[in-house]
Structures are given as structure tokens and as C-alpha cells.
Amino acid sequence: MLTLRLYMLQRITALVMAPLVLLHLGVMIYAIQGGLSAEEILGRTQGSALWFAIYATFTLSIAIHGAIGLRAIAAEWGGFRGYGLEALMWVTGAFLLGLGLRAVWAVTYGAAP
Amino acid sequence: MPVKTHQVTIVRSSDAATEFEVPAHDNQTVLDVVSWIQQYADPTLSYRFACRVGMCGSCAMTVNGVPRWTCRTHISKVLQDGAVEIGPLRNLPVVKDLTVDMDPFFDKWIAAEGVHHESRTRHDDIAPIDASDPARVEASAGIECINCAVCYAACDTVTANDSYLGPAALQRGWTLLNDAKDAGHDAILEAVSGTGGCHNCHSMGSCTALCPNELDPMSAIAGLKRETAKSFFKRRR
Numbered sequence: 001m002l003t004l005r006l007y008m009l010q011r012i013t014a015l016v017m018a019p020l021v022l023l024h025l026g027v028m029i030y031a032i033q034g035g036l037s038a039e040e041i042l043g044r045t046q047g048s049a050l051w052f053a054i055y056a057t058f059t060l061s062i063a064i065h066g067a068i069g070l071r072a073i074a075a076e077w078g079g080f081r082g083y084g085l086e087a088l089m090w091v092t093g094a095f096l097l098g099l100g101l102r103a104v105w106a107v108t109y110g111a112a113p
Numbered sequence: 114m115p116v117k118t119h120q121v122t123i124v125r126s127s128d129a130a131t132e133f134e135v136p137a138h139d140n141q142t143v144l145d146v147v148s149w150i151q152q153y154a155d156p157t158l159s160y161r162f163a164c165r166v167g168m169c170g171s172c173a174m175t176v177n178g179v180p181r182w183t184c185r186t187h188i189s190k191v192l193q194d195g196a197v198e199i200g201p202l203r204n205l206p207v208v209k210d211l212t213v214d215m216d217p218f219f220d221k222w223i224a225a226e227g228v229h230h231e232s233r234t235r236h237d238d239i240a241p242i243d244a245s246d247p248a249r250v251e252a253s254a255g256i257e258c259i260n261c262a263v264c265y266a267a268c269d270t271v272t273a274n275d276s277y278l279g280p281a282a283l284q285r286g287w288t289l290l291n292d293a294k295d296a297g298h299d300a301i302l303e304a305v306s307g308t309g310g311c312h313n314c315h316s317m318g319s320c321t322a323l324c325p326n327e328l329d330p331m332s333a334i335a336g337l338k339r340e341t342a343k344s345f346f347k348r349r350r
Contacts, residue, residue, distance in 0.1 A: 001274060007312035007338075008345050072313075076273035 001075035001085060002068070010068040013061040020058045045107045052108040059100030067093030119188060121146055123158065124175075124200030126207045131155065143183035143191065144172050147199060147211065160211035167325065170261035174211050175200040180266035182325040202266040204279075218262045221278045226304040227285035230297030240294050252291035255284045255333055257326045264320035264330050276309035280320035280330035283311050287333035290340065302337075302344050311337040 002010075031041065045051045071089040074080040080088055117137040122130050133150050144162055151158040162172035167185040174183050176191050177198055191197055205213035233240065242249060264280035265271055271279050278286075286305050289295040305311045311334045320330040 001276070001308060002312040003308055003310065004306035004312055004341050004345055008342060011342070076270070 001081075002072060006068050006071070010065055013065040016057065016061045017065065020054065020061070023054070024058070042107060046109075048108055052104060055104040055108075056101065059097060059104055062100060063093045063097035066096055118195075119146065119192060120196035121150065122196070122198040123147075123150065123210070124198065126201070126209050130198075137188075141188045143174070143176055143181065143186045143188055143197070143199065146188055146197070147174070147183065158211070159209040168259060170259035173202055173261040173263050173266070175202060175266065180263040180323060182261055182263060185325060202262055204266050204268065204271045205262065213262075215262060218265055218279070218281070219260075221282045221309070222260075222285060224304060224309070225278045225282035225286040226297050226301040227282055227289065228297075230289070230295050230300060232294055232296035242293060246293075248291040249293065251333075251336065252288050255288040255328055255330075258284060258288075258328060259326060261325060263323055263325055267319035267323045269317060269319065270313055270315055274309070274313055277313045278305065278309045278311075280314075280334065283314070283337060284328065284330040284333040286311075287336050290337070302341055305337050306341050311341065314338075 031044075067089045070092050071080075071085060074088050075085055118134045119137055121133045121135050123133065124130050133154050135146050135149050135154075138145070144165065147158070147160050148162075151160065160172075160174070162184060163169040164171075165184045167182055170182070172183045173180060175181075176183065176186060177193060179191075180202055181191070183199075188197065199211065201207045201211050202213045205215065205217060208214050244250075244253070258281060260281065262281065264284075268277075268280055271277050283305060286301045289297055290301050314331070314334045316331055316335070318331045321328075321332070324330065
């Protein structure tokens, strides 16, 4: 059920995610040295255009990559076809993107708790 | 002296399996066993074969759960405790007993542009072919396909996705793409980029593992993925 366009989107987002995953894991390991606190994390991310850009890109890639991957599984294992399959892919992508961007916004430009 | 026999189970289209005791011989093929049953035990058994020497690709069946060309498969190689189960090919509609309808297989062959796209007329010279040219080496690698549909029956992606063109059709597309005498480059790339195209392949490799002529459809499909990816950036589709 994959066309060339979907295949390329999934591969390109994988290329984008590969370094970001390493960065994400690296920062996690770095950030927990000496304990983990919300203040420390927010102190690093709030108001930061760089962290917003990195995690917004990461979130967008995840939403596209995951939705296309789930589409293939739903088609081959779940028997989804036609509009049902398209709807599942778009809803999944929009859901992941919405959740992710909400969180990214909250830790960068959202109102402080 | 008692005659040595094989216990043979034939999976019939009537949802019933029929058991037969078939006399054993030296150098006996699976097709020999099926023919013995049809000639001496059950004349209603339907199956398909033609050349008996691995050239025509019509005798493929499922033998102990694995698709094989039956004319070149020795029964001694597939027997399990003196028994064997023979059924029709997977992923194709059964006509009767061991005979499947090959139409979907060949329809997809055409859908993948597995047809000749003329590059010259009869008034032109014949295109010179250099056997060592890298593209020609790729083309030559796939030309011995006998259309037996063993790879198509072996492919789990075909099972899960009825629109998937399958290993044989995609391999023919790749062969023609690399053939200097074929002018179908763009048509082939277009044909293998759709809903049932090469991008659905998960590279599980059953096609390459089971091809009786030891061809490599999985690598041919990987080649199509590369070429379509290049065309994606060139044409900005």
C-alpha cells in the first residue's frame, strides 16, 4: 500500500530523525547528571528558539514516519483499505503532531507553571 | 518382498485432503508421484505440467508447505518420515485440486510493464550489446525467469497486500529497465511506483531463497527502489 511518495517521505524523515535521536539521548544522559528537575529542564528550554526548532522538526518527522509505518501495518495485518486506510494514516499523523507540538510549545514558549 | 511406498497427502480444492500410498522408485520426482496418483489411483486429480525438465514453469506446487518446481524436485529430498503433503500454489485462486489460475500473476507482469517497449524499427541496425556492460549484467541476471510463480507463492507481502505486483513481475521490470534494447525506462519506473509497486517489498527474501533457477528478485526490487528514488529527486514528483 506504499507509493513512491510515501516511501520517500518515510525514508527522508528517518534520515532527519537519526541524528536527532542521538542528540535527544545524549541530552537526556547529560541532563540527569546531578539529578533531574523540572526547573533545570525548563531553564534550558524556555524561550529557546533552537530547542523549539530542533524538537518541532523531530516531532514533525515522527508524526510523518510513524503514520506511514502504521499505515503499512494496518493494511497488511489489519486488512485496512481505501478511505479507512487513508483516514487512519492522517488521523494518526495529526494526533502525534498535535500532542508533540503541544509539548514542545509548553517547554519553550508556553506560560511558565 | 513388500514394495516400499510413500505416504502422500494431496490437498484438494473440495477442502478435503486425500491420502495415497505411492510406490517408491529411484530418482522419483514429486511430479512423478502426482502423475502416478492421477494415472493409477485417482483419474479425477487435476494438476498442470508440460516439459518435465524445468523449462516451462507450469508444474509448481506447494510441497510440505514450501513452493517448489515439482518436476525438478526429488521426492527423497522432501519426504518427512516417509510422508509428503502436496497442495496448490499459495496466493493464486485454485481452479481445481493442484491447478491454480495464473491470470493474476500474468496480469501483474503486464501491470509492471513487463512487455517489450520498442526502441528501434525494422529499418534500423540491431543495437550492439556489450555483455560486460554493468547494466547488461543486471539485465542478464534476471532473464532466465520461467514464470513458475514459485516466488509469487512464497511472498508474504503478496499474501498481505493483494495489489502488490510481486517478485517475478518486478524483476522483469528491472530486467527491461537495464536492457539497452528496451525503451520503456520511464513507463517502468512509473508502473512500479504505485500502490502495488516495489516500495511495498519488506526484503524478507523468500523469493530469492526459493527461486528454482536461483535468480535474485529481492535484489532486483532493491534496484528498482534505488532508481525510483533517484527519479523522485530528478522529477520532483
